[in-house]
Structures are given as C-alpha cells and as structure tokens.
Amino acid sequence: MAKDMMSGFALYQPTDLKNALSLITKFGSDGWILAGGYDSLDWFKDRIKRPKAVIDLSGITGLRDVRETNNGIEIGALTTLTEIHQNSLIKQKFNLLSEAAGKVASPQIRNYGTIGGNVCQDTRCWYYRYGLDCYRAGGNTCYADTPQGLNREHCLFNADRCVAVSPSDTAPALIALEAEMIVVNQTGEQAIAAEDFFIGPGIDIERMTVLKPGDVLTTIRIPNTWAGAQFYFEKVADRNTWDFALVNIASAMKIKDNVIIEIRMACGGVECVPKRLTVVENVVRGNPRDEETAQLAANSASRGATPLNQNHFKIPLMENLVKRAIREA
Numbered sequence: 001m002a003k004d005m006m007s008g009f010a011l012y013q014p015t016d017l018k019n020a021l022s023l024i025t026k027f028g029s030d031g032w033i034l035a036g037g038y039d040s041l042d043w044f045k046d047r048i049k050r051p052k053a054v055i056d057l058s059g060i061t062g063l064r065d066v067r068e069t070n071n072g073i074e075i076g077a078l079t080t081l082t083e084i085h086q087n088s089l090i091k092q093k094f095n096l097l098s099e100a101a102g103k104v105a106s107p108q109i110r111n112y113g114t115i116g117g118n119v120c121q122d123t124r125c126w127y128y129r130y131g132l133d134c135y136r137a138g139g140n141t142c143y144a145d146t147p148q149g150l151n152r153e154h155c156l157f158n159a160d161r162c163v164a165v166s167p168s169d170t171a172p173a174l175i176a177l178e179a180e181m182i183v184v185n186q187t188g189e190q191a192i193a194a195e196d197f198f199i200g201p202g203i204d205i206e207r208m209t210v211l212k213p214g215d216v217l218t219t220i221r222i223p224n225t226w227a228g229a230q231f232y233f234e235k236v237a238d239r240n241t242w243d244f245a246l247v248n249i250a251s252a253m254k255i256k257d258n259v260i261i262e263i264r265m266a267c268g269g270v271e272c273v274p275k276r277l278t279v280v281e282n283v284v285r286g287n288p289r290d291e292e293t294a295q296l297a298a299n300s301a302s303r304g305a306t307p308l309n310q311n312h313f314k315i316p317l318m319e320n321l322v323k324r325a326i327r328e329a
Helices: 017-030 038-045 081-086 088-093 095-101 107-112 115-120 170-176 278-284 291-301 314-328
Strands: 010-012 031-034 053-056 066-068 072-076 180-185 188-193 216-223 230-236 247-256 259-268
Touching (some): 017 031, 017 180, 066 088, 072 088, 081 088, 081 095, 081 115, 088 095, 095 170, 095 230, 095 247, 115 170, 170 247, 170 259, 247 314, 259 278, 278 291, 291 314
Parallel strands (some): 010 053
Antiparallel strands (some): 066 072, 072 216, 180 188, 180 216, 247 259
C-alpha cells in the first residue's frame, strides 16, 4: 500500500490568514492545510490522501513566535518545536511545555515541525494509516482490536470501536497548563480549552480534534495560573529519537509546606485523547508529598483500564510514571 509517490495537487501559499481562510473555504474537502508538513507528506506519499489543493500556511508570519501578555503567553501555531523548546520565556514560566517539545521525534523534525501540527496530527495506527477500511476510515471493523490484531501501542481507556491513541507529546503538557486553543474560521474566532480540543471516537470517530472543515488553529494561549509551578514530563518510547510515546505524562503541581495544594496531570498514549488524570488529582490534593501519596496516586491511575491482548505492560508503566511525577517533580 505504501508507494512513496505523491499524487499531483495545486499548491497555494497565502501570506495572510484572510486569504488562507478564503482558499480553505473554496476547496472544502478537496483542500489540505499544510503546516510543517511531516504528517501531511506521509499521507501523500502513501497515496491515502489525494487533495486537489494544498494550502501552505508557512508564509503567514502572524502565526509564528511566542508573545508575553498580561495574562500569560501566546504561541503561534506555526512556531516550531525547537523554538518552543529553546524559548527563554517558556523555560522560565512553563518549562513543562519546553520539556515536552524537546522530546518530540528528532532534532531535524523539531526544527521544522510546528506545535500546531503536533497537536493536530492524526493517529499513527498502521491499519488506519495504510488505508484499510477500519471504523476511523469509514468502515465497520477495528483491525487492531481482534485476537490477531497488533495493538501493543493502542489504548487502555474509553475505546469506542477505535482503539487508536493520540500521538502528541505536547498535548498532555498543554492540558496540564490549562491552555486554550484559538480556532478561527470565516465566521469568527473561538477559544477552546485544550482538554476539550481533543475528541474521542464516541463523539466523532473520523476526527481527533474539534477542528472541522474551514477551521484553522492559529494560537495557543497559556494563562499564568501555573507559571513557576513544579513540573514533570516523561516520555517512554521504544527509541529515544523519532519514536512516538508508548506512554507519556505531564504534571503541574503547587506545593506549600510539602503539601500538594493543587495539581493537574495528563497522560498520553493510553486513550484516544490525551487523558486528564482527575482521579489521581483528587487522590493527592491536600496530602503530603511523600512516598505514600505517590503510591496512592499510582494505584489510582489505572482504574478502569481495559488492556488489549498486547498492551498489558502499559498499566504498570503508566502507574510508575504517575509515581515519579509526584515524587520527582
């Protein structure tokens, strides 16, 4: 199925958002929005996606860079992962996001891949990516969720026909930081909580995010709520470079007199969306930050998990990441 040969398409390179939105509306389902291009080019080379028009947003300078505001920071969706990882303001206030961005793929990919592309990328399930008619592709089968299915990298929680997971490393960090995603279309602008930006198959099995045709993610806003908190990010993958996470975790904690007074924690690689660990948050809030609390947190993290035939290992892996996030932030 993989052919390494792209179908022909018309390339448009707008220099302002108004023109880009006009092109996106004009071409509708025949158009494809391009940011860094790493996820897009895979789709094109495998000939699974055959857009008639590609709208390249990289020339819109207003969608780049990190800006400090009275209430926090704003990050343009076209800001590269390397720029986010190295930005001094992000390191100073929200080092959690800097750490997460620095764990994505390889240096070469981070140099050109964007944060908008990282949070909007489609799932990596190979059955889906290679063009099989699974549920997510509009069919009536989940090939991963069968006795013979290869599902080592798939989900533990809240599967609904599809068992693929969200592949983003930065998404759990943005959820932990209470970020807002700014989505624009020709009717206006909407601010959506990062936690609500990602949607599971129970809402729409053919989409990973709330973005609909005609929508563009332009900006990510992070409030000062968690600025300077104690952060923890860890990613476990088969290889340190390039690979997607088997499980990753992002945590922001506020501690006073060694008591956890507030916490937000999210985990990737275990659900079709980045999973907010509210059970863990409720268990540890108000408790001392010690080994006993860390163990309680770990024990509560996997409640409700339903492993597949090849991914049972993700349960202790997730529990240990939660324990380290409490203990070592």
